[in-house]
Amino acid sequence: MAGARGILLKHLRVKVQAFPQNPKPNNGLFGLSFNAILRQFSEAVRGSFLDKSEVTDRVVNCVKNLQKVEASKQVTTNAHFQSDLGLDSLDTVEIVMALEEEFGFEIPDNEADKINSISLAVDFIASHPQAK
Amino acid sequence: MLSFLRRSYLNFSFMNPQYCCLSRNFSAALPPLLPVQLPSRMETHLWYVVPDEVKSAPLLSKYMELLPQSERDHVLGFRGDQLQKSALLARTLVRTTIARYQVDGHLDPRSLRFKRNIHGKPEVEWETKDGFCPPPLQFNISHTSSLVACGVTINSLIGIDVEEKRRRTKNNILAFAKRYFTAHEVEHLNAIPDSELQQQEFIKLWTLKEAYVKALGKGFSSSPFNTFTIRASSGIAVETLDSPQNLTNNWQFALLELMGSHYVAICLERQETGGAGKTLPIKLTARKTIPFVEDELVSGTNAVVTIGGSVTQF
Numbered sequence: 001m002a003g004a005r006g007i008l009l010k011h012l013r014v015k016v017q018a019f020p021q022n023p024k025p026n027n028g029l030f031g032l033s034f035n036a037i038l039r040q041f042s043e044a045v046r047g048s049f050l051d052k053s054e055v056t057d058r059v060v061n062c063v064k065n066l067q068k069v070e071a072s073k074q075v076t077t078n079a080h081f082q083s084d085l086g087l088d089s090l091d092t093v094e095i096v097m098a099l100e101e102e103f104g105f106e107i108p109d110n111e112a113d114k115i116n117s118i119s120l121a122v123d124f125i126a127s128h129p130q131a132k
Numbered sequence: 133m134l135s136f137l138r139r140s141y142l143n144f145s146f147m148n149p150q151y152c153c154l155s156r157n158f159s160a161a162l163p164p165l166l167p168v169q170l171p172s173r174m175e176t177h178l179w180y181v182v183p184d185e186v187k188s189a190p191l192l193s194k195y196m197e198l199l200p201q202s203e204r205d206h207v208l209g210f211r212g213d214q215l216q217k218s219a220l221l222a223r224t225l226v227r228t229t230i231a232r233y234q235v236d237g238h239l240d241p242r243s244l245r246f247k248r249n250i251h252g253k254p255e256v257e258w259e260t261k262d263g264f265c266p267p268p269l270q271f272n273i274s275h276t277s278s279l280v281a282c283g284v285t286i287n288s289l290i291g292i293d294v295e296e297k298r299r300r301t302k303n304n305i306l307a308f309a310k311r312y313f314t315a316h317e318v319e320h321l322n323a324i325p326d327s328e329l330q331q332q333e334f335i336k337l338w339t340l341k342e343a344y345v346k347a348l349g350k351g352f353s354s355s356p357f358n359t360f361t362i363r364a365s366s367g368i369a370v371e372t373l374d375s376p377q378n379l380t381n382n383w384q385f386a387l388l389e390l391m392g393s394h395y396v397a398i399c400l401e402r403q404e405t406g407g408a409g410k411t412l413p414i415k416l417t418a419r420k421t422i423p424f425v426e427d428e429l430v431s432g433t434n435a436v437v438t439i440g441g442s443v444t445q446f
Contacts, residue, residue, distance in 0.1 A: 066302045084211040086218075088276065089352070090295070090338060094302050097311055109356040 050103075052126045059121045062098045066091065080117040092116060105130040162194055162424045165239060168232045170267060171286050171417070173403055175446075178292075178418040178431075179229045180281040180390065181221050186422055192217065195224040195423070198241045214277060221280045226273055228423040229282050230256060236264055253349035272346055279394050289401040291346030293339040294394055297332060305334045313337065314361040314373065336440070337362055339397035340385060344370055347383065347399040367411075368441045370399075386414045387440030395439075413442035 056077055063085070064075050081087040081095070096112045103125055107115070115121045125131045171177045186192065196204060199220075207219045227241035235258070245257040254273075258266035268287045274294045275281065283292040301308055309318045317337060324330040340362045345355045360372045368385035386398040400414060418431040430436050431445035438445065 083209050086215045086277065089342065093312060097303055097308060110353040113353040
């Protein structure tokens with residue numbers, strides 16, 4: 001059953017076209033492939049998202065710059081602010097402020113409250129279309 | 133230093149010959165804690181530990197033994213000796229402090245259970261026994277790497293926050309205050325010409341605001357810092373931007389300078405007024421402790437200086 005399904009799916013696979021940078025105006029939307037139409041709509045609606053690994057590097061740098069701490073504290077990508085880095089509530093607020101400056105958007109207090117690790121910061125920023 | 137803790141509470145350190153001489157004092161049961169009377173309704177007790185003064189590895193090992201498994205795991209979940217020691221001392225201070233009050237005849241810190249309220253604020257979970265009415269004991273704890281403090285009252289909600297006087301922020305103070313504090317507080321800080329004094333005022337404000345939110349016990353997002361102003365001109369008071377819910381004259385504050393190196397902010401639910409709406413000063417008893425080793429009454433000495441709020445030290 002699974003085998004037949006696999007073969008069927010292979011036959012039904014849709015060809016993916018690269019999203020045209022400058023769609024020809026006289027063709028309008030109908031000149032684009034189905035996938036391209038979907039992406040154009042969703043980008044218009046959601047804005048664009050930053051790449052996660054780029055966000056991670058930038059977040060790690062923000063935290064490193066803020067670190068009041070000994071070189072022995074390694075800021076790893078899964079570091080937890082309190083239990084790994086020994087940061088307190090004032091430090092965490094400073095980090096949020098640094099992230100706001102770095103990524104150019106305001107992080108509301110109730111969201112900021114939940115950000116207490118590098119990965120939570122990355123997830124939050126990477127899912128925010130306003131992040132630059 | 134603390135890495136041996138993993139071994140030592142599994143096979144007691146006093147069994148190990150290399151620790152025998154060090155642990156001579158602690159090879160038997162720990163000496164009893166100095167019992168203390170519960171604070172009266174008008175009193176606040178402040179207890180604190182200076183981590184740098186607690187160096188004995190066997191003693192730290194004994195502290196670890198006071199904790200239930202879940203709390204030990206929590207301590208060991210911190211990365212590195214310093215953070216683990218700080219976390220251990222925080223749990224030890226809470227347990228030993230509350231145990232001293234010998235509620236219902238109990239003096240064993242091990243037997244205490246804790247729970248969190250719906251907002252996450254820690255509370256004692258007293259045993260429910262026939263005829264036993266638990267005291268309305270309130271406590272709150274705060275720590276930095278260089279100080280661990282616990283405040284205790286009967287009945288009054290309490291929040292405390294400690295901070296090193298010389299704490300520096302990475303961000304510019306005014307930029308930080310504009311983002312997180314209220315306009316009045318920004319104005320207050322802006323008016324301070326000396327940058328060193330401005331830094332200190334900032335830290336004082338921060339600790340007072342933290343203490344208030346911790347006293348409320350509803351979590352930080354329920355009272356963002358820019359929704360209430362701490363006014364510290366004559367006496368210290370809090371003013372919320374939207375008053376209906378919290379009657380702001382419900383809260384009293386004290387700001388102390390501890391050992392010349394730390395600010396301690398205490399926020400208490402006001403219990404009684406002295407008639408005609410006048411507030412009675414906070415009656416404070418402060419003790420420095422190394423649990424099971426020494427306790428020192430420090431209120432009224434140079435170690436504890438009142439720098440804000442109305443406080444009488446006993």
